[in-house]
Amino acid sequence: MTKIIQISDTHLVGEGNFVSKTLETAAPLEDLTRRIAEIELEVGAIDAIIVSGDISDDGSAESYARFKSILSPLKLTFFAVPGNHDVRSIFRAAFSSAGYLPGSGKLNWHQVVGEIHIVGLDTLIEGQDGGELDSETLQFLESTLEKLKNVPVILMFHHPPFKSGIKFMDSICLHKGQTRLYEILKSYPGELIVVCGHIHRNIVTQLAGHTVISAPSTCSSFLYNIHSDAPVGFLKQEGGLILHDWSQGFKSIRIEAERGAGPFAF
Ligand SMILES: [Fe+2]
Incomplete structure (x- = not known):
């Protein structure tokens, strides 16, 4: 059994700053970190945290330092990919000591x-x-997949390989590489799930015979309004996380930011 927690789009900024002058993003991540500690008591040890991009909102070294500092009480290993708000060189420098990022080129x-x-x-x-x-x-x-042959894989990148229906997000989706991605995924014989972020919503779909899951953001969401004149902007809504549990198959459980009152006896 292997348990991986996915968090996404934490959009951290420097101390005292707000995203779009109104959204506080560090406090929701601090709350979620405490929630993850509770989840460990409820489901058993977590093996790692994966982060599907937009760790930072402003690309500052301070925002990455805050991320590491907020997660540090958990004492869990984390692995991350960059999103469009991240800055590759600063991201690489911030996380290079973990040893899993290449020293040059794409991350x-x-x-x-x-x-x-x-x-x-x-x-x-x-x-x-x-x-x-x-x-x-x-x-x-x-x-990489050719070498792996038939083992369970979580494939993570920031931009979803599907259209969400939210127009302003679909205009900034994955613009290139989908055809070859489809062919590569189609030829992989093992269990594989694709996990991503960016659209601040939990959507589950299929691609080339594999499940694709977008994670909610820890700090905000986008209204699910598919009309072309839908308002463009974000909601102050903390989305929680996804627990990917492998045991002879993948099970992916959305866990909300708030635990909720109770349980109350039936
Ligand atoms: Fe993004």
């Missing part, structure tokens, strides 16, 4: 946690909100 990596192989891909195009899987990254994925 693509492969780690083994318990029975699971986790592959992280870098979809960041610096200066743009949309993302891409470029040929270097797709080559990395293809050669």
Whole structure:
């Protein structure tokens, strides 16, 4: 059994700053860190945390330092991919001591946690909100999966490989690489789930015979309104996390930010 917690889109900024002058993002992550400690009591030891991008909102070194500081009481290993708000060089410098990030080029990596192989891909195009899987990254994925053959895999990258229906988010989705991604995934014979972030909503769909799951954001969400004139902006709504539990198959459980009152006797 292997238990991996996925958090996403923490959008941290420097001390005293707010996202879009109104959203406080450190306190929700602090609360969620305490919730993760409770979850460990409820479900057993967590093997690792994975973070599907936009750790930072402003790309500052201070925001990454805050992230590490907030998570540190958990004493859990974490692995992360960059999102469009992250800055590759500062992200690399902030997390290089963990040893899993390459020293140059795209931040693509492969780690083994318990029975699971986790592959992280870098979809960041610096200066743009949309993302891409470029040929270097797709080559990395293809050669990694070829070596793995038939083991359970969590494949993580920031930009979802599907359209959510929310127009302003779909305009900044994964713009390049989907066709080859589909072919690579189609030829992988083992259990594999694709996990991503970016759209601040938990959506489950399929791609090339594999399950694809977008994680909620720890600090905000987007209204699920599919009309072309839908308001553009974010909701102050903390989305919690996803627990990916491997035991002869994947089970992915959305766990809310708030535990809720109770349980009350029936
Ligand atoms: Fe994003």
